[in-house]
Each structure stands twice: as C-alpha cells, then as structure tokens.
C-alpha cells in the first residue's frame with residue numbers, strides 16, 4: 384500500500400529524491416556533504432533548511448551546459464535562475480559563478496541579486512503588476528530585460544524610460560494557449576488567467592506594435608512560461624513553436640526580434656510516485672529542434688534563446704530538518720494512522736496546504752529498525768490542513784526527539800514561508816565539503832517584535 388511506503392534511502396544519484404551528497408553513515412545518521420544532521424541541529428536548531436551547495440551548483444551547471452551544447456550551432460543560449468523559487472545573496476553569487484543570470488519578480492528579489500554583486504545586465508524583471516519603484520530600479524541598474532505583461536505597462540515603461548533618457552530593453556510575455564503541468568499539456572484558445580498578452584486575441588501583437596512605436600523602448604524578445612512542475616518535454620516544444628510563429632509574424636511586419644525566452648517550469652521528483660524528470664539535455668534538445676525548424680522554414684537568423692528554471696535547480700538541493708514532537712495514533716475509516724507532529728509546518732512549507740503537494744520523510748538522526756507504519760507528518764500551526772507529508776511509512780519505533788528530514792524542499796519552501804502563529808521562519812544552512820554555514824539566519828521573535836511599533 385502506497386501510504387506506508389517509506390522514503391527511499393539516499394543514493395547520491397541526481398535522479399534520486401535526496402541531494403547528491405546525502406548519505407546514511409554506518410551509525411545510521413543522515414549526513415549532507417559530510418556533515419551529520421545531529422551536528423546541524425545542535426548548532427543551528429530545528430527546523431532548519433539544509434542546502435547542499437555542491438548539488439545546487441551541479442544542477443545549475445547541468446542546465447547551462449545542456450543549453451550551450453544544444454544551441455552551439457544556433458545563436459547560443461542563456462539560463463536565468465528563477466529567483467522566486469529561493470533567493471539569497473549566496474545563491475545569487477553561486478548561480479552567477481556558474482554562468483547563470485537571475486530572474487526576479489519584485490523589488491526584494493531584484494535588490495537581493497544586486498546586493499550579491501550580480502550586475503543589472505545579468506538580471507531580468509517579471510511581474511504582472513510591477514511598481515513604479517521596481518521599473519525605475521530596473522532601468523537605473525541597466526537590467527537585461529523587463530518582461531512586459533500588459534498593454535498599459537507598455538506606456539508606463541516607455542514614459543519612465545523616456546523621463547530618464549534611456550531606451551528600455553523589453554520582452555513581451557505571450558500567452559500562447561499552451562499550458563502544461565505534470566505529464567500533459569493542453570492547448571486552448573481561451574486565456575482566463577492574469578499573466579501575459581494573448582496571441583489568439585491579438586493583444587500581444589498590439590503590444591508589439593505599440594512598443595515598436597516608442598523610441599524609449601527596444602523590443603528585444605518574446606517570452607512564454609507555460610506552467611510548473613512539468614515532467615514531460617512536449618509542452619515546451621509546442622510552446623516554442625507557438626512563440627516562434629509570433630516571431631515570424633513580427634518579421635513580416637518589419638519587427639526584428641533577436642531573443643526568445645521559453646520560461647521555466649521543469650519538474651522534479653518529490654516522491655517515488657513521480658517519474659524521474661527528463662535530464663536538462665532532453666528539454667534543451669526539444670527547444671533547439673523547434674528553433675532549427677523555425678530557422679529552416681523562415682530563413683530568419685536564429686534567436687538567442689533563454690530559459691528560466693527555478694525549481695529544478697534548487698528543490699532537490701535542500702531538505703528540511705525537523706524535530707519530532709507529539710505522536711498520536713488515530714483511527715480513521717481507512718484504518719489506523721499515526722500523526723507525527725514536528726516543530727514547523729505550513730509556515731516553512733506551504734505547498735501541501737496550498738495545493739496538496741506530496742513529499743516524503745525519513746528519520747534522520749538514526750536509523751530506526753521498526754516496521755513502517757502509516758504516518759502523516761503535521762506541523763504545529765492552528766490549522767488542520769497544516770500537513771507536511773500526507774502519507775509516509777515511518778518506523779514504528781520513531782520517538783519524540785528524533786530528527787526528521789523532508790527532502791526536495793528547496794523550491795517555494797522558504798520563499799513562500801510565513802510567520803503564521805508568529806512562528807519565526809527557519810534559517811538556511813548551506814553545507815559543503817564537511818562544513819555547515821548559515822546563508823540566511825533563523826528569524827527570531829525579536830525580529831518579529833521589532834516590526835511591532837504599536
């Protein structure tokens with residue numbers, strides 16, 4: 384029965400659930416990059432996010448080299464790390480050192496990348512409702528591109544750029560009707576969502592013409608992002624074709640578009656029930672194939688291609704380390720279930736409560752020998768939906784005080800974290816070559832009280 388499946392043991396495989404430098408020592412303790420989780424808990428407390436720096440760098444490098452290889456005979460490619468998945472100064476530096484650029488979607492993300500020393504021309508800015516401050520900051524920092532998301536924004540960016548005497552490099556975010564998630568993609572003519580400009584309705588084409596009419600704007604590229612946690616390649620190929628068809632239309636109007644950004648959304652394996660994600664090279668090849676066809680059919684010069692992976696770079700690199708507290712056995716219609724409470728919850732990982740995301744978990748401080756029992760890992764918040772792991776087989780001799788590790792929490796965990804119940808958000812501890820060091824310190828109650836000026 385799936386509900387009593389224990390977490391797989393770490394294998395050091397990039398397709399595994401655990402980061403590549405996670406293993407169980409002979410004593411049964413989990414260690415990440417040579418540092419035991421008991422030491423991490425003793426030094427930094429729980430819950431803590433534990434980030435395998437080398438694993439994250441390897442995944443970034445894998446995307447960069449896959450894209451460089453696939454587009455070597457075209458016009459080349461760039462990879463923008465989608466900072467919203469998880470961003471800090473250290474992570475910005477690492478991505479930059481690995482040859483990636485940074486995608487941001489707010490002033491906070493933009494300032495974080497800048498504070499890390501990433502130059503503006505290696506940062507992109509997204510958002511369906513950018514503030515004047517955000518646009519001005521992007522212009523002042525000479526950002527690589529601002530992704531235009533609406534018709535009013537064309538005029539707004541044009542005016543702000545004109546006032547500064549600069550020419551703003553912009554992309555237009557298209558909604559092509561291709562949406563993907565998991566293993567499927569769908570193609571619809573209707574667009575009932577807040578992002579982008581519809582190709583089917585002609586709004587995207589109107590925006591492109593409007594941009595071309597402003598001397599303070601340079602239409603640098605087209606952009607598309609089709610969804611998230613996508614584990615198959617077809618949707619990306621379909622979206623690429625749809626975007627490249629718009630580029631062809633633009634060429635017919637005398638509008639030259641040198642760049643195309645095909646977004647992020649590449650999936651990862653959260654539990655063994657998920658298929659392993661195709662490797663970056665497979666996605667890159669599908670995109671390159673669409674570009675080659677476009678170039679052959681239209682005779683246009685190849686565009687510079689970029690992509691924006693977030694989750695697939697950071698999710699598997701991080702685990703959350705909790706301490707087990709109250710354990711409660713309950714009887715349900717489907718049999719007994721053990722509720723295992725930990726010292727965090729929806730404030731450090733909202734995804735299970737937000738959309739039923741599935742995770743797995745393993746006892747990390749030692750290797751208990753007991754049979755797996757049907758367990759649910761829950762947090763300490765005042766909300767019955769405060770679930771960390773819906774169903775996992777945890778050893779029957781797991782006790783309060785044990786450390787529990789939940790893998791693949793690097794994306795949208797800390798970044799969607801909250802202070803619900805005035806819980807302070809955990810720190811992020813990076814681990815590399817036997818050394819553990821904080822890159823984001825744990826929040827304290829004093830940090831929270833410092834905001835309370837009443």
Ligand SMILES: *Cc1c(COP(=O)(O)O)cnc(C)c1O
Nearest residue numbers: 465608611647648691692693694
């Ligand atoms: C969220 C987002 C990404 C990153 O998505 P992942 O699923 O983390 O790869 C990239 N681009 C845009 C525009 C996004 O909104």
